[in-house]
Amino acid sequence: MTGQVIAKARNEGRTVLTEVESKQLLSQAGINVVETRLATSKEEAVSLSGELGFPVVLKIASADIVHKSDAGGVKLGLENAQAVGQAYDDITAAARQKYPKAKILGVAVQKMARPGVEVIIGMSKDDQFGPVLMFGLGGVLVEVLKDVSFRLVPLAKRDAAEMVRGIKGYPLLEGYRGGEAVKISYLENLLVKVSDFVEKNPEVKELDLNPIFAYSDGALAVDARVILEKSQK
Numbered sequence: 075m076t077g078q079v080i081a082k083a084r085n086e087g088r089t090v091l092t093e094v095e096s097k098q099l100l101s102q103a104g105i106n107v108v109e110t111r112l113a114t115s116k117e118e119a120v121s122l123s124g125e126l127g128f129p130v131v132l133k134i135a136s137a138d139i140v141h142k143s144d145a146g147g148v149k150l151g152l153e154n155a156q157a158v159g160q161a162y163d164d165i166t167a168a169a170r171q172k173y174p175k176a177k178i179l180g181v182a183v184q185k186m187a188r189p190g191v192e193v194i195i196g197m198s199k200d201d202q203f204g205p206v207l208m209f210g211l212g213g214v215l216v217e218v219l220k221d222v223s224f225r226l227v228p229l230a231k232r233d234a235a236e237m238v239r240g241i242k243g244y245p246l247l248e249g250y251r252g253g254e255a256v257k258i259s260y261l262e263n264l265l266v267k268v269s270d271f272v273e274k275n276p277e278v279k280e281l282d283l284n285p286i287f288a289y290s291d292g293a294l295a296v297d298a299r300v301i302l303e304k305s306q307k
């Protein structure tokens with residue numbers, strides 16, 4: 075299955091996997107992602123929403139659009155069929171206007187996840203050291219304060235423990251001022267799983283799980299992006 079997703083992208087001459095494809099790959103590697111399906115029409119978006127259960131989230135599905143929210147391409151908390159239909163029209167119209175050349179596949183339909191502490195896991199490749207994993211807190215903390223930690227792949231459990239504790243915002247994960255204390259061991263295991271995935275898939279050039287919602291009993295990635303190396307390795 076991993077091979078199939080990558081082969082399809084290669085056949086189409088793409089190195090960018092869509093959110094749906096990226097989540098498929100990661101889910102096969104045992105990484106917990108929110109169930110996400112591609113709808114290629116408004117009717118399909120409505121019926122998939124019913125199957126997944128409301129409330130749902132709709133996002134633009136296109137390998138050519140990397141920052142979906144910037145393109146008006148994300149609608150959260152849709153409570154019924156009518157809201158889903160409207161969101162389908164709004165999202166595809168906004169994307170066509172902002173990116174007239176993008177190939178739009180439709181929309182990704184997924185369940186609205188319960189809020190948690192937002193964290194991110196990323197992987198990029200260093201010319202000298204090879205794959206490097208990054209861990210940080212989501213949103214403003216990573217964008218403005220660059221509060222992140224790095225370790226080389228492959229990651230041992232001990233490295234993962236150090237990574238999680240190595241960020242300044244670590245107290246937020248322990249439950250700050252009544253916030254939810256998240257399950258640290260789950261995040262450590264998740265980092266090790268991502269490291270294993272990267273090791274087994276040298277064709278993956280970049281990986282972004284942003285954000286992951288961390289909870290007291292686990293964690294769930296709600297957005298994912300995988301980029302492949304230009305040529306097969």
Ligand code: ADP
Nearest residue numbers: 131140141142143184185186187284285296297
């Ligand atoms: P972008 O391409 O802009 O990064 P995201 O898929 O990350 O788009 O969605 C933007 C934001 O919407 C996320 O940072 C998250 O806060 C929220 N979000 C995305 N998917 C879900 C979901 N399934 N459930 C709840 N919130 C979500």
Ligand code: MG
Nearest residue numbers: 284285297298
């Ligand atoms: Mg995102």
